[in-house]
Amino acid sequence: MRINNNIMALNANRQLGVNNDKSAKSIEKLSSGLRINRAGDDAAGLSISEKMRGQIRGLNQASRNAQDGISMIQTAEGALNETQSILQRMNELATQASNGTLAANDRTAITSEITALTTEIDRIALSTKFNGQTLLNGTFGVQLDVSGLEVGSAGITAIDISGADASETYTITEGAAAGDYIMTATGSGDTQNITLADGSAGVLDFDKMGIKITVNGSQTSAGIEASVAGGGAAGTVITTAAAAVSLQIGSENDPSQKLGVTIAATGATALAVNALDVSSTTNAANAMTSVQAAIDTVSSRRSDLGAIQNRLEYTVKNLDTSSENLTAAESRIRDVDMAKEIMESTKNNILQQAAQAMLAQANNAPSGVLQLLK
Template identity: 50%
Template sequence: MRINNNLMAMNAHRQLGINNDSVAKSLEKLSSGYRINRAGDDAAGLSISEKMRGQIRGLNMASKNAQDDISLIQTSEGALNETHAILQRMRELAVQSANDTNVTIDRQALQAEVDQLGSEISRISRDTEFNTQKLLDGSFQDKVFHIGANEGQNIKLSVGSIDGKYLGIQTQYAVDGSGIKATDASGNPTGNTIAVFKNVGDTLVSESSGVEEVLANTAGYYVLASGGDVTQELFRTADKAFASGEILTLGVNIYSQATADKSITQINNALDKVSAERSKLGAYQNRLEHTIKNLDNVAENLQASESRIRDVDMAKEMMEFTKQNILQQAATAMLAQANQAPQTVLQLLK
């Protein structure tokens, strides 16, 4: 018998250390809920899990992006909805003015409301914005909506202008001191006939085919009719003569039965343009709603896959912990027994 090296105690101590490490790892897994807490637990699994986590977070942010995109679209569509309502009211007034039961003073009152409604449409176009970005003035073009977790996963949206000029219910003239010239958005002449009326109804220049300019030094009604058959008229009441360098904005003219009748078609065309823009935005919104559902579904499935790799099976790990805990207690007891073995040597010395 040897007492300098207690091999039984050394073996029991080694096993106790192994059991202690196993119990500690089980406790870490049970307390964290993760099977992989460090690279040493599963190097390959950790690498795959981290890639999945990056993808999951990207998908969640893409879903949030799409929700923000829908908010922007809803802001635009809400403004277009109000523009629709204004145009419907303008059409209603045009239909009313086209009835000859109205006299001049009645049509003047109707015209005053139409002028204000036209100005409000332009104000909506100018002031509607989302996060300081103008939406309906024509500047919101080719904006990128990033709706994926990776590079290049995006769509583009452009929102057209809904100001009076685009809708065809207003146009502007720069007064140069010698006359007023009608121009389109590119600066080209748009009309063949211009008529100018004073408030009292006296005609100064009436339906002169081919005329592009008229003198602008007389207060009154300034009307542009485009085309030789006078199919469209734009109108504004002038309370004063316009000086050189001023901008004259002309709007829908319902001041007479004939012009009111023609304005109905003009407003119908504007309604069609707004409807087309709203339809486009609605299509984008529906698409984005499906995009969000898909992103959330993919993120959910990817999260489940990542969980199977990284999360601990609590029931299985609890069984392992119980086993290691029993072995730990057994090793402790055996170490105590092994430490008692050298005591038998004393019996030989008596």
């Protein structure tokens, strides 16, 4: 019988420490609801869980993106619905004006209403906005496709020309009039207005800038292509008036998970109803043809938007389903089984109390040596 080292007490104390640790972990899991609270609990499970959490958050954001897209399309489609109603009324007026029994003052009254309706079509096109962006004036979704150049936002393009003086900045700014561009060289004091006529082509020399810009002739509505060279590598700038707006509808950086949306201009000029003439039966008949063509155009655009909206609605459903399934999978990995953990906690508490009792008895065991001394 040895008293210098109480092996039983050491063993009981070690088991008590183990049970205390297990009990503390059980309390942590039960209080947090998580099976994995730190990497040490399950390193592989934590890694998988974090990847799934990233996917889930990406899917949820993609769903919100798609819902924003639906809201945008609904806004545009609602405005087009009103535009189409106006066109139907204009068609009715043009049909009325084609009646040979009308007097001149009757046609004047019809013309006044058609003019007012035309103005309203333009107002709708200019005032229909989503998140501050005008949807129906033909500028929504302007994008710049650039190769070899540095560009800023649509409409104002900042170009750094390779080989040119670093102190000079060249800017292309779209003017108010169609086909007008302004080239500005900061520091040179030289500003020139450039007018690009339909089908024209030319070479523009800037002596003070020391660069040459070649503009290939094309209609401004189809885009302007310009080659820029400045003593170094050349680049190409291509601007498109109504490029598609890209909606991110997936959780990964993949072209297949982006949806392009283009909304063309639907003002009176774009619909070719800005100058209707009903002063005679012949002109009224021509106006009817123009208005009917505009109605068909708006109907086609509404159909396109409706198709995109339906696609986005299915996209939202799929994203929500994927998010739900991934959340369930992540929960099985990371969340704690409460019933099982409560059972484990109860066991650990009993073992903890038993270890405390055994430690007390082990500490009293050496005192039996005193009986031998009596």
